[in-house]
Amino acid sequence: MEEARAKRHYFLRTLILIGFTSLLAELIITDRLSHYLAPRLHMFSYVTLGILALLTLVSLRQAITGTNAYDCDCEDAHKLPRSLWRSVFGYGLFLLPLAMAFLLPDQLLGSDLAEKRGITLLSNDVKKLAEAAGKANTEADARKNASPPVQSEKPGNGNGSASAEQQPPMPSPTEKTAQSSGKQSAMTDEGLRQKFATGFGDFYADIAVSLYKQPVIRLDETVFLDGLTTMELYAKEFAGKELETLGFVYRQPDFTPQQFVVARFSVTCCTADANVFGILVENGQADRWAKDSWVKVRGRLELRQVDGYDMLVLKASKVEQVKAPKDPYVYYSYDPAGTNASKGDGL
Amino acid sequence: MVTKLRQFFVEILGAVLLGVAAVWLTTGGRGGEWSGWKVEWSPRWLDVKTLFLSILLEAIPFVLLGVFFSAFIQTFITEEQVRRWTPKHLLAALPFGALLGFLFPVCECAIIPVVRRLIQKGMPLHVGIAFLLAGPVVNPVVMSSTYIAFARQPDLAFHRAAAAFVVAMIAGLLAYGFVRKNPLRLGVESRLRHEAAHAEAVRGKLSATFSHAIDEFFDMGKYLLFGALVSAILQVYVSRETMVEIGQTPFASQLVMMGMAYLFSLCSEADAFIAASFGSTFQAKSILAFLVFGPMLDMKTTLMLLGTFRFGFVVKLVIAVTVLVIVVTGLWPL
Numbered sequence: 001m002e003e004a005r006a007k008r009h010y011f012l013r014t015l016i017l018i019g020f021t022s023l024l025a026e027l028i029i030t031d032r033l034s035h036y037l038a039p040r041l042h043m044f045s046y047v048t049l050g051i052l053a054l055l056t057l058v059s060l061r062q063a064i065t066g067t068n069a070y071d072c073d074c075e076d077a078h079k080l081p082r083s084l085w086r087s088v089f090g091y092g093l094f095l096l097p098l099a100m101a102f103l104l105p106d107q108l109l110g111s112d113l114a115e116k117r118g119i120t121l122l123s124n125d126v127k128k129l130a131e132a133a134g135k136a137n138t139e140a141d142a143r144k145n146a147s148p149p150v151q152s153e154k155p156g157n158g159n160g161s162a163s164a165e166q167q168p169p170m171p172s173p174t175e176k177t178a179q180s181s182g183k184q185s186a187m188t189d190e191g192l193r194q195k196f197a198t199g200f201g202d203f204y205a206d207i208a209v210s211l212y213k214q215p216v217i218r219l220d221e222t223v224f225l226d227g228l229t230t231m232e233l234y235a236k237e238f239a240g241k242e243l244e245t246l247g248f249v250y251r252q253p254d255f256t257p258q259q260f261v262v263a264r265f266s267v268t269c270c271t272a273d274a275n276v277f278g279i280l281v282e283n284g285q286a287d288r289w290a291k292d293s294w295v296k297v298r299g300r301l302e303l304r305q306v307d308g309y310d311m312l313v314l315k316a317s318k319v320e321q322v323k324a325p326k327d328p329y330v331y332y333s334y335d336p337a338g339t340n341a342s343k344g345d346g347l
Numbered sequence: 348m349v350t351k352l353r354q355f356f357v358e359i360l361g362a363v364l365l366g367v368a369a370v371w372l373t374t375g376g377r378g379g380e381w382s383g384w385k386v387e388w389s390p391r392w393l394d395v396k397t398l399f400l401s402i403l404l405e406a407i408p409f410v411l412l413g414v415f416f417s418a419f420i421q422t423f424i425t426e427e428q429v430r431r432w433t434p435k436h437l438l439a440a441l442p443f444g445a446l447l448g449f450l451f452p453v454c455e456c457a458i459i460p461v462v463r464r465l466i467q468k469g470m471p472l473h474v475g476i477a478f479l480l481a482g483p484v485v486n487p488v489v490m491s492s493t494y495i496a497f498a499r500q501p502d503l504a505f506h507r508a509a510a511a512f513v514v515a516m517i518a519g520l521l522a523y524g525f526v527r528k529n530p531l532r533l534g535v536e537s538r539l540r541h542e543a544a545h546a547e548a549v550r551g552k553l554s555a556t557f558s559h560a561i562d563e564f565f566d567m568g569k570y571l572l573f574g575a576l577v578s579a580i581l582q583v584y585v586s587r588e589t590m591v592e593i594g595q596t597p598f599a600s601q602l603v604m605m606g607m608a609y610l611f612s613l614c615s616e617a618d619a620f621i622a623a624s625f626g627s628t629f630q631a632k633s634i635l636a637f638l639v640f641g642p643m644l645d646m647k648t649t650l651m652l653l654g655t656f657r658f659g660f661v662v663k664l665v666i667a668v669t670v671l672v673i674v675v676t677g678l679w680p681l
Binding site for chain 1: 388390391392393394396397398399400401402403404405407408409411415554557558560561564565568569572573576578579582583584585586587588611612613614616618621
């Protein structure tokens with residue numbers, strides 16, 4: 001009887017392990033792992049898949065051959081659940097995520113959660129930081145010291161080839177500008193650099209230069225977070241520039257019908273730590289786009305005064321509905337000193 | 348009827364599971380879309396699903412790591428060795444425990460099975476507690492991620508480690524002074540019988556390691572699952588603004604940050620990034636409280652602790668750590 005009971009438990013455990021193994025395998029195969037985890041954790045999942053498969057086999061062997069390795073009275077040590085209700089609760093907990101994963105449709109994080117988290121716009125908190133940075137030069141120095149090791153790996157370090165490598169989706173912005181002999185090319189890299197040398201550290205100055213040189217700033221997923229920070233810091237300089245970006249539509253109750261936010265979730269490890277960042281968009285027909293739908297927005301950045309701070313708003317000339325990208329979230333590059341801290345205004 | 352049900356419970360559950368799997372396979376994974384069954388799921392509930400699975404997918408590799416480490420200790424390291432390596436003197440043993448995290452950089456989900464096993468193997472409780480509390484903070488991985496998240500105030504990473512070290516040492520000292528009874532849920536006697544039995548029955552140590560890993564996975568897993576579920580629900584239904592509104596005074600903001608650390612149940616590797624996102628809202632001491640308290644205690648680890656230690660002991664531990672973190676971070680020179 002005891003033996004049969006143990007066998008049944010091992011059988012059920014095997015089924016659950018099969019469930020978890022196939023769930024993980026499915027997420028990996030269908031490329032949906034990035035809906036749940038940041039890329040830097042994917043490696044752990046691959047290893048876990050292997051281990052789970054192995055555990056499934058061991059568990060299956062246990063279920064078939066019985067408790068041969070466990071012919072001891074270690075029942076209390078391994079605690080096979082004793083009562084029916086404990087079993088239902090215990091195994092139910094394991095079945096719940098499997099049922100959710102396999103039966104509920106996938107949903108990208110959207111406005112509902114953004115509302116709970118509070119969204120970070122191109123707004124004033126970073127300005128406060130900027131003021132502090134301006135006053136305390138020591139702090140800026142600290143950041144400068146922290147940046148050099150990562151600079152070379154970062155997009156937009158003023159070196160055309162490197163930035164092209166870093167951001168394949170961008171049609172190598174520097175070359176473009178170099179070819180177009182407009183006003184901007186008259187301004188040398190050094191000249192631009194001067195423009196942005198206002199004590200926020202080389203890191204942002206570099207990004208600012210590389211963004212500024214683009215005829216139309218492409219704020220794609222590789223530079224979304226850093227780019228936003230940079231434009232917050234240099235709001236005045238970026239006013240009037242053309243910008244194109246992609247994100248989901250988010251609205252707050254106090255928005256006018258002409259306004260919405262084009263937003264992205266940032267993810268550090270898993271979506272439990274997701275934060276929302278975005279740009280306020282204004283367009284005459286803004287209410288045509290449903291919340292949480294994905295749009296590509298292009299327009300001109302306009303400077304506003306909000307609570308005594310400069311803030312950039314995107315006057316959209318073109319809004320088009322697009323499909324959500326395969327990897328909907330944007331990430332902190334793991335090692336840039338400075339960026340994450342400056343994004344530190346989640347509310 | 349009930350006894351019948353009970354007898355065939357596993358079979359019934361298994362059949363349901365297989366049925367669900369079959370349905371899922373035939374519908375190509377688009378559950379809820381087949382004819383007549385189209386269900387409009389509330390978007391909130393789908394968010395819960397996303398967060399819940401996300402926390403699980405993130406935590407399971409680390410729980411498995413801890414489980415394997417614990418199973419490894421169980422099968423390969425003798426009590427003799429554990430006793431010999433642990434310093435005898437209290438003043439050496441406590442820092443030893445608190446700094447052990449530097450050698451074994453495990454996060455908070457992974458550390459509980461490891462500590463349980465070490466205590467079973469004869470590590471004194473106060474050393475185990477110091478390791479349990481400091482381990483997930485005072486380790487190179489967590490320190491570097493904190494350093495990166497707080498590039499604006501890099502010294503916070505060191506304040507975090509130092510404050511956690513102090514809290515863990517005092518908690519260890521309290522455990523040394525006040526805990527007399529073995530706090531593990533399994534008695535020493537049963538443990539000894541268990542091991543004696545294994546020593547005879549185990550055919551190969553490797554296969555024993557795997558069997559133990561499965562047992563511990565299901566043991567720890569249910570607490571992790573429950574904690575992750577509650578955390579996901581809270582994150583979806585409670586807004587951060589509400590919490591910020593509560594935390595207006597310095598003391599209240601400290602409590603609110605600790606409450607959030609507890610409820611969010613973030614991995615100690617990632618929590619610094621969340622803490623950084625509160626940087627402009629809360630003062631440094633509250634942020635420090637969040638960073639120190641979260642890895643030591645949160646929803647999912649409390650449940651995991653309840654699976655390991657006696658209820659009374661966990662309650663005392665939670666109270667002690669909470670008070671210690673409030674006092675230490677409150678007085679911390681920042």
